[in-house]
Amino acid sequence: MTFTHVVLYRAMNLGHRGSPVRAELEAALLAAGARAVRSFQTNGTVLLDPGEPGTTTADAAAERVMRAAVPRLAERSGYTHAALVRPLDDVAAAIDGDPFARTRDERTYRETLTFVDGGEPLPVDLPWTDPRDLLDLVAARPGLVLGVVRGGPGSGGDPNGAVERFTGGVATTRTLGTVRRLLAAAARG
Numbered sequence: 098m099t100f101t102h103v104v105l106y107r108a109m110n111l112g113h114r115g116s117p118v119r120a121e122l123e124a125a126l127l128a129a130g131a132r133a134v135r136s137f138q139t140n141g142t143v144l145l146d147p148g149e150p151g152t153t154t155a156d157a158a159a160e161r162v163m164r165a166a167v168p169r170l171a172e173r174s175g176y177t178h179a180a181l182v183r184p185l186d187d188v189a190a191a192i193d194g195d196p197f198a199r200t201r202d203e204r205t206y207r208e209t210l211t212f213v214d215g216g217e218p219l220p221v222d223l224p225w226t227d228p229r230d231l232l233d234l235v236a237a238r239p240g241l242v243l244g245v246v247r248g249g250p251g252s253g254g255d256p257n258g259a260v261e262r263f264t265g266g267v268a269t270t271r272t273l274g275t276v277r278r279l280l281a282a283a284a285r286g
Contacts, residue, residue, distance in 0.1 A: 219234065
């Protein structure tokens with residue numbers, strides 16, 4: 098099976114209140130027209146085959162599938178947050194060549210990819226560091242901001258919040274490790 102897209106749900110934690118269980122999430126996307134889906138981890142990251150070949154057609158089909166699943170997810174689990182869709186090739190290109198190599202140091206807690214839809218471009222020069230020195234936004238391209246979080250669990254920087262405040266768009270963040278594991282799972286089919 099070939100996955101061509103990923104659906105990135107915002108604020109989803111499978112099995113928790115207000116989020117579906119894995120089977121509900123996958124069933125909603127299949128009922129919405131996907132040819133194949135595989136929920137990856139518990140954070141609302143889903144590999145998707147939208148069932149239509151061709152880049153432009155497949156991108157539109159993936160978006161349609163995601164949107165068609167929204168009412169079912171709301172009805173079954175109460176999940177009403179946003180979701181973003183990206184071609185897997187674009188996600189892979191975002192981390193090609195280790196874009197964090199120059200920003201990684203002993204204080205690095207997490208390297209992040211914040212996917213964003215809507216809003217305005219970042220209004221700050223990059224790299225940008227937050228006033229508490231817990232977050233660097235290091236690179237941006239349309240629909241994506243790369244960040245480096247310092248501090249430990251619960252005390253680190255918040256790339257999702259920063260990107261949403263700056264852009265006014267809807268964002269969801271994944272760690273570099275999650276994205277690498279996602280791409281490896283997609284390659285295995």
